[in-house]
Amino acid sequence: MRRRLLKAVALPGYQVPYASRELPIARGWGTGGLQVTLSLVGPCDCIKVIDQGADDSVNAANLRRFIARMTGVETTTDALQATLIQSRHRIPEERLREGQILVLQVPSPEPLLPVQPDLAKAREMHADADYALMWLSLYEQLVQYGTFTTGAEYPVLVHGRYLMSPSPIPRWDTPMLHQAAHVTLLAAGREKRLYAVPPYTDVYPLEFEDVHFRVESQQGRVCYQTGARHKLMNELPQPDGQVRYQLSDSGYATKLWQHQQGDTVTIGATYYDDAGNFYHRGYLKPDTDPA
Amino acid sequence: MMPATSTTGAISSPIQTLLDPPRLVTRRPLLQTDGLLKRYGRVTAVQDVELRVYPGEMVGIVGESGSGKSTVLRLLNLQELPDEGSLILDLPGYAETNLFALDRFQRRMIQCQHIGIVYQNPYLGLRMQTSSSGNIAERLIMAGERTFQTMRQVARESLDASEFPLERMDDAPWQLSGGMQQRVQLARAIALRPLVLLLDEPTTGLDVSVQALVLDTLKHLQHELQPATVLVSHDLGVIRTLTDRALVMRHGRVVEHGLTDQILDDPQHPYTQQLVHARLS
Secondary structure, eight states, rough: HHHHHHHEEETOOOOOOOOOOOOOOOSSHHHHHHHHHHHHOOOOEEEEEEEEEEESSSHHHHHHHHHHHHHOOOOSSSSSSSSEEEESSOOBBBBBEEEEEEEEEEEEOTTTTTOOHHHHHHHHHHHHHHOHHHHHHHHHHHHHSSSOOOOSSSOOEEEETTTOOTTBBBBGGGGGTTTTSEEEEEETTTTTTEEEEEEOOEEOOOOOSSOOOOOOOTTTTTBBTOOOOOOOOEEEETSSSOOEEEESSSSHHHHHHHHTOOOOOOOBSBBBOTTSSSSSSSSSSSOOOOO | OGGGGGGGGTTTTTHHHSSSOOHHHOOOEEEEEEEEEEEEEEEEEEEEEEEEETTTTTEEEOOOOOOSHHHHHHHTTSSSOOOOOEEEEEEEEEETGGGGSSSSHHHHHHHHHHHHOSSSHHHHSOOTTTTTHHHHHHHHHHOOOOOOHHHHHHHHHHHHHHOOOOOGSSOOOSSSSSSHHHHHHHHHHTOOOOOOEEEEEETTSSSSHHHHHOOOOOOOOHHOOEEEEEESOOOOOHHHHEEEEEEEEETTTTEEEEEHHHHHHHHSSHHHHHHHHTTOO
């Protein structure tokens, strides 16, 4: 497994096959991510497990308890303290630093699957770097709907070579992979494929020169617990028909709340600042309207 | 050449000085194949096919079913490799290269940029679930175009050139009639202004009036874009209407070739005679 991980890091975005083992949890519950975490965890590590941004959902709590019981490592909900973060669907809002490892659970590793159901052909397309069909599907989205309709799992080109499915993270999180200080490891247990984005690697979403990739607009959304803005929010429908918003990243929300209560907590710099600007200036291009 | 006629010293050989040498002598053929051989198991589909096509010229291939016409076209489209033989296109940088010897990636680039093909069966040439304009945009994407508005513009222009109703440009081909599907195929083939156009029975299966319209479009495009065109058909009427020269194939071999009118009016080979006389009139 570790040798496979080295190969994945050496070939950014390339899907490396590996012998995915049986685990005491079912396929589809993060077996790929769990195997990577268990093969990397050492006695000095500190683990954080995220499920849809939350540390306290059933899946996250169970995986965290399982890892702690098997290996005896410490656990945390603080993205800055953790050395190893296993996550499903989210990347923490606070910027990860060098030396940290982010493990993403992947339900569908093949980005070409929607346009090329034959996996053998899809691999050939990767070998040729022939991604015309993916571009064509973006063209079709623009023709039919006037905007890109891919929600999560927006296809990205890694290091200018391989097309990669960034696990079903929202579009909001996709830019966080670009020139990141941390290493991201992505593993699918059922499909037996793992791939990686090494630190400081180019990751660009597919976009036309005149119609650009956009993240989900968080304009006007305020977290009802912490008052935070310009972070990815969960929408909470209320009985009276109104909606409230809550920070999706619960570890970050807890720290903000503790800070407001007067506790001493370290809050790191975030990928998006309080005005909603991404920290790599110019990466997200200004909006344009397709005609 | 023309000023030579006014000089007095050239009187000794008036014909040579009066006429330009024929284009076939001065120009290099755009498409040149030699000794094509293709076997499928025990069946020899194509043998010893030699073909020269000049820019702006349309060459027809006639023959019965199974005579190897479509195999020749598939070989010319670089989608299959022959067992023997060479294909040379007069492209910058490739003028002396046998294209069959290139690797898969290079072959695909040449196929995409310089060769356009229209199949008899639109299901072979089109993505039926993708919009018609998307089918044309795909060619541009493969050639490296990444600007949405340019793709729209080129799709509109080439659909218009193949006389496709533009208000239906975003409908998927499965929603279109057979004649319209052929027009989408044609628009896709000419989107990148290819040097070589391959037409595999483009009008078979269409009713006579639509056939006439498609033939008209083909003639118009041939005149405008001046590609080297190879037209495969078993319909002698189509061959006579469109092509300059024709080849007659039988059992994978070329049995007769020459100017179209000559072949159809004065066939020499017994098989060609049979073919011409078998026509209902």
